[in-house]
Amino acid sequence: MIDTHCHIIFGLDDGSDSIETTLEMAHIAVSAGITDIIATPHCVPGSFDNYAGDDLDRAFKNIRTLVSDATDSRLNIHRGMEVYAASSTIDLLEKGLLVYMSRSNYMLVECAFDEDPGFLRDTLRSMIRRGVRPIIAHPERYYFAHDSIRPLMDMVDMGCALQLDTASITGDFGSSCRRTAIELLDSGAVQLAASDAHDAFSRVPDMRDAAKFVAFNYSSNYADLLLEINPARVLENRSMLFRGQNSSGRQSPSANRFMTDEEYWGI
Ligand SMILES: [Fe+2]
Known part of the structure; x- marks a missing residue:
């Protein structure tokens, strides 16, 4: 499995707080069948003023080496x-201060839980216009989505991907998040699920329970799509697939025509 959302770097945010926690998270991930984070x-x-630059480059490099050594690669x-x-997001993007997912055009974006969906949509649209492929982090946790998933479906039609927290699928964030996660899984609009792990004792990088839930209630193909196939496509900067769509498929879940990269990006 590939975990596309994890706060494993210590000392940068509310995730790992020490080298020890980072390495413990790495060992948990390996035991849980994760090969890439x-x-x-x-x-x-x-x-959390983390921006692209030398400091962050050093942090990524340091963790990559530490984790590789501790887990025998x-x-x-x-x-x-x-x-x-936020209101400053586009300015930060234009100044090159935001970091994409690996070497891709994908960027993981979250918003305040009580954010107005109109603001999120406008921000995402501005990002898309500047060449970003946004991945919306934990859409099932936003309050507007508990009322209706329609705004999220519109964002998917705009070209955004949805990434569920695995803890929402298993019910760890309560019934509203779980109900919304399942509604989104049912819709077929979800393309990724990830641990969003923050530590080594509670929010850990172990996605197996969510994988089992999806495999049991939907199919093992769907679980693979969310945790293995589409995450690999993010790393390869390829378009992600929807449930039931093979690599030559062209239908989005809302039955709008699925555009090719060439059509979408004009390249
Ligand atoms: Fe997160």
């Missing part, structure tokens, strides 16, 4: 960031 420290201006760490949608 995209490390996604928060970028929240004023709270069984766990690869890739670069990423969890970008908080």
